[in-house]
Amino acid sequence: xxxLHISLHEALARVVRELGQPQPELTVxxxxxVVDACIRRIDQGDDLTTxxxxxxxxxxxxxxxxxxxxxxxxxxxxxxxxxxxxxxEERA
Numbered sequence: 001x002x003x004l005h006i007s008l009h010e011a012l013a014r015v016v017r018e019l020g021q022p023q024p025e026l027t028v029x030x031x032x033x034v035v036d037a038c039i040r041r042i043d044q045g046d047d048l049t050t051x052x053x054x055x056x057x058x059x060x061x062x063x064x065x066x067x068x069x070x071x072x073x074x075x076x077x078x079x080x081x082x083x084x085x086x087x088x089e090e091r092a
Contacts, residue, residue, distance in 0.1 A: 019063060027062065034058050 013028050021027045038055045042048055 016063075019065075021063065030062060031059060 009028070009032070012031060013024065016024045016027045016031075034055050038051045041051050
């Protein structure tokens, strides 16, 4: 079961990176938090369709390629702006 979880997490991280999200690690963490919250809600008896629809909508909004400031202004990995925002020890 642990190997399945790891492989799913790696697949999600790869897809998020391929989508060009400005902060892929944070994006993956937020998606995982949505999944965890939805699992808890279903375990507590919430309707599966309602929870699934909410999770799908939240994920679509998070990953949307729109002109919102969090997409427009965030440094892209490998850009000079991203390198300037790293601590010196992270650049080594």
